[in-house]
Amino acid sequence: MTDPLRVAWVAARGQLVSFVRSPVTALLALALPLNLLLLLSLFALTGYHAPTGLVLGEDTSASRSFVQALRDAHNSFELRPMTRADALDQLRHGRLVAMIEVPTGFAADVAAGRPARVPLTIDNVNLDLTEDVRRAVPAAAAIFADRQARPGIRVTADLRNTLPHDTGYVDYLGVSAVALAAVIAGGVLGGTVTAREWETGGMRLLRVAPGGAGPVLAGRLAAAALVGLLATAIAVAVVVAGYGAPLKHPVEAAVVVVATVACATALGGVAGRWLRRTLVIAPLVVGLTLPFYLDSGALEPQRFDGERLFWIAHLSPTYFGVGALEHAFHGLDVTPEPVWALVAVLFGVAAAAVALLLGTGRR
Numbered sequence: 001m002t003d004p005l006r007v008a009w010v011a012a013r014g015q016l017v018s019f020v021r022s023p024v025t026a027l028l029a030l031a032l033p034l035n036l037l038l039l040l041s042l043f044a045l046t047g048y049h050a051p052t053g054l055v056l057g058e059d060t061s062a063s064r065s066f067v068q069a070l071r072d073a074h075n076s077f078e079l080r081p082m083t084r085a086d087a088l089d090q091l092r093h094g095r096l097v098a099m100i101e102v103p104t105g106f107a108a109d110v111a112a113g114r115p116a117r118v119p120l121t122i123d124n125v126n127l128d129l130t131e132d133v134r135r136a137v138p139a140a141a142a143i144f145a146d147r148q149a150r151p152g153i154r155v156t157a158d159l160r161n162t163l164p165h166d167t168g169y170v171d172y173l174g175v176s177a178v179a180l181a182a183v184i185a186g187g188v189l190g191g192t193v194t195a196r197e198w199e200t201g202g203m204r205l206l207r208v209a210p211g212g213a214g215p216v217l218a219g220r221l222a223a224a225a226l227v228g229l230l231a232t233a234i235a236v237a238v239v240v241a242g243y244g245a246p247l248k249h250p251v252e253a254a255v256v257v258v259a260t261v262a263c264a265t266a267l268g269g270v271a272g273r274w275l276r277r278t279l280v281i282a283p284l285v286v287g288l289t290l291p292f293y294l295d296s297g298a299l300e301p302q303r304f305d306g307e308r309l310f311w312i313a314h315l316s317p318t319y320f321g322v323g324a325l326e327h328a329f330h331g332l333d334v335t336p337e338p339v340w341a342l343v344a345v346l347f348g349v350a351a352a353a354v355a356l357l358l359g360t361g362r363r
Contacts, residue, residue, distance in 0.1 A: 023026045050133055051304055053087030062107035062148075066118075067101045068156065069144035073136045073181035075323065091162060092338060094303050098122045110153055112308035118158040125332055128169035129300045134159065167330050171246070174239040175329045176298035179321030181259055182228065183237035183289050186264030187271070190226035191281035194272030194357065208286055217269070217358060225265040232257050245329055252339065253328035259346035260321035267317070273357055292316035298324060301334040320346050 034156065054070075056063060071079055080096070085101040101119040109116040120137055124130040134157065142153035194217065239245045247253060272281055295309050296302060296318035302310055313319040320342040323335035335342065 002334050024308060045319060050129065051078045051080060051091060051095065052133070053096045053099040054081045055084045055087055055099060055101040056081065057104040058106060062110045062217070063102045066106070066144045069140040070136075073140040073141055075314055088121075091121060094123065094333070096299065097129060097304050100137070102301065110148070112156075113152060115154040115156055117156055117158045120161065121160045121162065121310055124161040124163050124166050125334060126169065126172050126300045127166040129304070130155035130161075130166060152268075167332060170243055171330065172326070173299065174243040174245050175325050176258070176293075176296070176322045178239055179234060179260060179296070179318050179325050180237050180289065180293050180298070182260040182321055183264040183293075183316075183318050184234040185231040186225060186228040186261040187268035187289065188282050189228050190221055190265035190268030190269075191272035191275070191285060192278050193220040193224045193279045194269040195276055196272075198273065198276035201276055205338040206269075218354070221265055221269050221354065221357075225261055226267075228261040228265055229258065232261055247329055248331045249328045253325065256321065256324040256328055256339075256343060256346075259324075259343045259350070260317055262350040263317040263320075263346040263353075266350040266357070267352060269357045282306065289316070289318065293318050295319075296321075297326070299336055303334070304335060317346055317349065 043053075054067065056067070071107065080088075084099075084101065087096065088159075090096045091099050099121040101121075103117070104116070106116050118137065120133070122130050122133055137155075137157040139197070141153075144155060145153040171203045196216070197220070236253070242246055268285060271279075271284065275281065275284070292313065292315065296316060297313065298318070302313050302319060302323075304355070318336070323337065324339050324342040324346075326332045326334045327339050
């Protein structure tokens with residue numbers, strides 16, 4: 001083996017040993033493709049099939065054919081047959097996106113060539129999701145007419161909204177982006193200032209100082225939270241002034257932003273304490289936050305995306321921040337939990353994370 005090849009071999013072996021001894025960077029690199037795959041999967045899974053109550057007023061060949069056409073309308077409905085009372089109850093409690101009724105007399109109208117009206121009640125909390133459902137009914141009607149070999153058949157939706165007005169998709173998404181900004185800013189800053197104490201060896205000196213490490217860590221986290229609040233305030237200004245999103249409850253919005261930043265900063269501090277390397281904090285926080293962001297109700301209320309994704313979303317502060325901020329800005333109740341409970345969880349997790357961090361700083 002020539003000298004250059006020998007040197008390259010020794011360097012490669014040394015780097016592999018370094019990866020083994022300090023595996024965090026290597027693990028993050030290995031996890032990146034999986035993270036991207038998860039992002040794409042969540043983007044497809046959220047808002048994929050809208051849970052829709054199906055109320056059949058008659059059991060005829062025509063009604064069954066129309067229901068099959070609804071099922072075949074591409075990526076539109078997850079039809080759940082139920083009584084009208086159950087459908088209205090689930091729609092009222094946010095478990096359904098819409099209720100479709102095939103009324104009594106549907107087959108007679110089709111046979112007579114009269115327009116058949118299908119009542120469609122929508123939880124119009126989000127304009128994009130609402131439009132998906134609205135467009136799917138004419139698509140199903142076209143499939144139904146083609147299968148009946150009668151192109152003159154007309155099936156129209158008798159639209160009824162549960163809310164007095166729609167919320168624009170950009171407005172909804174912009175508000176959820178404020179929660180994303182709060183979590184990333186707080187998490188990165190909290191993790192960086194904490195990890196630096198261990199990375200530079202300052203923690204060893206702080207532990208033997210008269211006041212201990214606790215006050216210093218608390219002060220650094222407080223400073224990180226203030227900068228995180230400033231970054232989030234800029235995001236709020238862009239959403240309100242740039243996107244034109246309304247801000248119905250300013251005081252509530254301020255409390256929610258403080259709670260979200262505090263929670264993210266404290267959790268970032270805990271991550272920084274365990275990782276002890278500033279270099280990996282930002283990719284770790286961003287890499288974890290983005291999948292949870294998509295699974296937090298950022299694109300639509302999380303309650304519509306299935307029980308499994310719904311409960312996984314609760315593992316991240318973004319779920320609680322998005323839910324509370326949508327109410328503060330738009331007056332929307334997008335989570336089953338009330339706003340006070342969402343804020344209480346954020347502050348509670350922040351307090352627990354700070355207590356854990358300060359406790360480890362004493363050892």
